[in-house]
Amino acid sequence: MGQPEAHAPANDAESFGVRREQDAETASRSDSNGSADRRNPVVEEIQAQRIASYVSSPDDLEAQPTMTNVTSYREPGDEVYGRLSGRRKAIIVAVLSFCAFLSPISSTSILAATPEVAAEYNTTGSIINLSNAGYLAFMALSPLIWGPISQVFGRRPTNLVTAVSFFLLSLATALAPDLGSFFVFRAFSALVGASFILVGSACIGDIYKPVERGTAIGWFLSGTLIGPAFGPFIGGIIVTFSDWRTIFWLQTALTGAGLLMTFFLVPETIHHRKIEDLAHCSRQEKTWAIMRMLNPLRVLFLFQNPSLIMAAGASSALVWNMYSLLTPIRYVLNPRFKLETPMLGGLFYLAPGLGYLLGTFGGGRWADRTVKKWIKKRNGVRVPEDRLRSCLPFLGIAMPGCVLVYGWSVDQAVGGIPLPVIAMFLQGVAQLFCFPSINTYCLDVMPGKGADVAAANFFIRYLAGVLGTAVVLPAIEGVGVGWFSTLSAGLLALSAVGLLGAIRFGQGWQKKVKDKERAKRAAKRTVEARVEGNQATGAQPEESKEAIPKEATAKEFSESQANDTGIGGSKASKRSS
Secondary structure, eight states, X not given: OOOOSOOBOSSHHHHHHHHHHHHHHHHHHHHHHOHHHHTOHHHHHHHHHHHHHOOOOTTTOTTSOOOOSSOXXXXXXXHHHOSSOHHHHHHHHHHHHHHHHHHHHHHHHTGGGHHHHHHHTTOOHHHHXXXXXXXXXXXXXXXXXXXXXXXXXXXXXXXXXXXXXXHHHHHHHHTOOSHXXXXXXXXXXXXXXXXXXXXXXXXXXXXXXXXXXXHHHHHHHHHHHHHHHHHHHHHHHHHHHSOTHHHHHXXXXXXXXXXXXXXXXXXXXXXXXXXXXXXXXXXXXXXXXXXXXXXXXXXXXXXXXXXXXXXXXXXXXXXXXXXXXXXXXXXXXXXXXXXXXXXXXXXXXXXXXXXXXXXXXXXXXXXXXXXXXXXXXXXXXXXXXGGGGGGHHXXXXXXXXXXXXXXXXXXXXXXXXXXXXXXXXXXXXXXXXXXXXXXXXXXXXXXXXXXXXXXXXXXXXXXXXXXXXXXXXXXXXXXXXXXXXXXXXXXXHHHXXXXXXXXXXXXXXXXXXXXXXXXXXXXXXXXXXXXHHHHHHSOOOXXXXXXXXXXXXXXXXXXXHHHHHSSOHHHHHHHHO
């Protein structure tokens, strides 16, 4: 494969720096051509548009080279990722992993105490399980809110605000006087606590090179996956020897420790905050632009790219399987093996938890090793989809096999305790060989939009967790553990086929999406140039009006421009010029 003519930047800071250089080059060229070129409104509009959007547009300016059909990405220099030492980066990853551990562990620690909570509030275990489903639903919504906030205002303020909020809401949950307040405090604690999962991933993307991210993401994800597995075990110990509210007192104390570590040890990592691009806007324009940039539904439009749909499908299958495995353990295995205390039932959660822990040491490194191998095969070109190759054997073969062995061994009462325990352990290891690849792919696949892509992916995956938590007990009562596990195994295998499609066709899909975006930008520039020309002459010829497509009227252009750049249409571009 030949060397590409140009490379898209790998992150916000790089794309911003490349644009600054290109804009300076364009300005210098304009200076040499005279004042008429310097004041060209179309060029000025494009420059403002690019600075605000963080996305390098290959066809925007003459100074930007043309992309080849095969997309590849230039590796940024040390000046972008070399600000922090390796030791400091490791400390940041450790703190973020600890904080990301807190919200997921809360999603399952209450499982072992479900009968006790239900008894105190005079309700049933099914109702308490609904609170767990609601918790996961608000975890799904969290990235759509906090992801854009971290892009606009920065990672550090977002981390601190959510840590303080999670601390207060954990305290409120421990003191909840009735079932209604218990539900409300749990839901809102999920909404703020889950932000660490997304913003933590974005922080790692800020400080690590693409070829190093898989390892860092693997260590980071150990917290998010070990939490749900160890939560019921810890909850079982607490309920055996104390009151269920002690679970939330412990959560409050751990959150306080996480808050202190975040304040003292985690600096701002983002390379450029979007709010800085609005410095020259009026208050009204700035307010309007921020409202658009914080629109939580904006990130869902990224699913126009089929590759992202495939990645979200794989993540969803993994999270569905994880929560549909963990949720019913006490209801399924305690009667099966005649276990009488919550602590004994909680021991089964250690099997997948230890698998996640062991997978931490190898999953991310395996993903990075696969990427480097394919870079060498492609003569120095890095293609994001190559990272997905590392998880295919685990997602398509190992995990479905383990799920089937677990489900049918329990359903048919064969193999005693060791067989399902071994199956859960191996499944946990395999899962940590899948998540780092998929998460890092989300950071790499759309340069400059990594946090938004990750937010959309987390939203879809936790919706699958909600669904799995809500339906697993009724489904097992209806069809049995074996057939339900067969369904989960089928979803995992199907998602592996989807990733195989992304590997095979992902570059073509991305090219079509980019071509569509280029055509849209070209139409906007054409309309804007005509609007500027008409403002200068005071009139618009009838034939020019007819030439403007119906979908590209000036009003619609202004609105769509604000959607793309976060600046209120052409007014902001005039201010920036």
